[in-house]
Amino acid sequence: MTAIASRAIHIAQHGGPEQLQLVRVTVGEPGAGEVRIRHHAVGLNFIDVYQRSGLYPQQLPVQLGMEAAGVVEAVGEGVTHLKVGDRAAYASNPPGAYCEVRVLPAKCVCKLPDAISFETGAAMMLKGLTAQYLLKRTLPQGGLNPGDFVLFHAAAGGVGLIASQWAKALGLRLIGTAGSDAKCALALVNGAEFAINYAAENFAKRVKEITGGKGVKVVYDSVGKDTWEQSLDCLAPFGLMASFGNASGPVAPFAPGILGAKGSIYVTRQTLFTHIATREATQAMADDLFAVVQSGAVKIHIAQRYTLENVQQAHRDLEARQTTGCTILTL
Incomplete structure (x- = not known):
């Protein structure tokens, strides 16, 4: 079994942005129904603030982050829609996207079209799928x-x-x-x-x-x-x-x-994760999102970029409503 080192952001207790701590973790091989992905960019969302503060309590310690984009490095048993080397993006439970490399369930990971950059993919999945279920399903x-x-x-x-x-x-x-x-x-x-x-x-x-x-x-x-x-x-x-x-x-x-x-x-x-509970629903919604972005009808505005190490400031700015559009963490 190969163990891969990764930087990651953990919280040991609920509270303010100061709880976000940079740590080193080891990441193993994906199990059945899982993939390992190396991130190129990570999305920042208000749900991350809720999970950090304790409004949405988590079992601690926890690695935060709900969306990212990168390249698939390993595929677990039973995963057929992704292969090693695929460009991919996701919005997914459980949290854990604030890192360089992670293992996660494959059902919410989608192949990212070549025409969409990693940064755009990381910025648009959770927010874009949310817009999709609101306007099309709610x-x-x-x-x-x-x-x-x-x-x-x-x-x-x-x-x-x-x-x-x-x-x-x-x-x-x-x-x-x-x-x-x-x-x-x-x-x-x-x-x-x-x-x-x-x-x-x-x-x-x-x-x-x-x-x-x-x-x-x-x-x-x-x-x-x-x-x-x-x-x-x-x-x-x-x-x-x-x-x-x-x-x-x-x-x-x-x-x-x-x-x-x-x-x-x-x-x-409503909550996104009810809508993307199945592989089929996730893919159908993502296909709709990818199509409207590739058509040019919807442009993804990345207005803020922070390094992973500067995630505390990113949370402060988000909570103070100092941000517009999408925010990403760069690696």
Whole structure:
């Protein structure tokens, strides 16, 4: 059995960015259904912050990171869709992407098309697959059709910029929100038809003005606590509130009766890993993502790069909302 040395980022306890520690680990051979991959770039996501802080508790110590791209070095028994030397990218549980080399389940690892760089692959898998399941699989009653209004919070973030472009390609009228005028301008350049600075104005009131009082068919919300109440007021009757994150903190408990009072609306809490639970679903979603990126309809914006050693600063900047688009760790 070959043991390979790798730099990696571990946390020994939950807490702030200072818990992220660079360590040396040894990586063995993949078992049945697994692959070993040598990373060229690693993606940074808000779920990493949740896992580090303890909002999403982990069994400690844990190696963080949910997405990366690189080259397959070894393939375990039963893996048929990948071979040694393949360019590959993934978004996958369990965490562990903050490293040079790792072994992980093969079912969520996809061959990366030659036309897509390792950096782009690392930046787009978790966020791009999230945008895919939201716009294609997390749908209001009657679905979404060209011309329909949707509200997307954090529209200048990694998921938001991808979703804004993809929504435009689908003919949807996306209203984006962001926390500054500069971020709103970025959302508009990337496909949002309207952008609202929710730090400066009441976004629910503005949404009603934009939609002629009708509201939107769906709200996609990764912000959580700070946007929840007003988001419900943005929905048309029978509209869908699709929560998929807690950047401002978790939503407080609420009485189901308010859903009836606000127009018989629906609420759902989605997570990517339910959608990519099978090899077939992962590949189908990835194929859709790869196609829209290769077509040029969706461009992946890597706005920040940090070395693996500088991951603490990367987390600080992400939590302080100092980042836009996608962020990667370089090796």
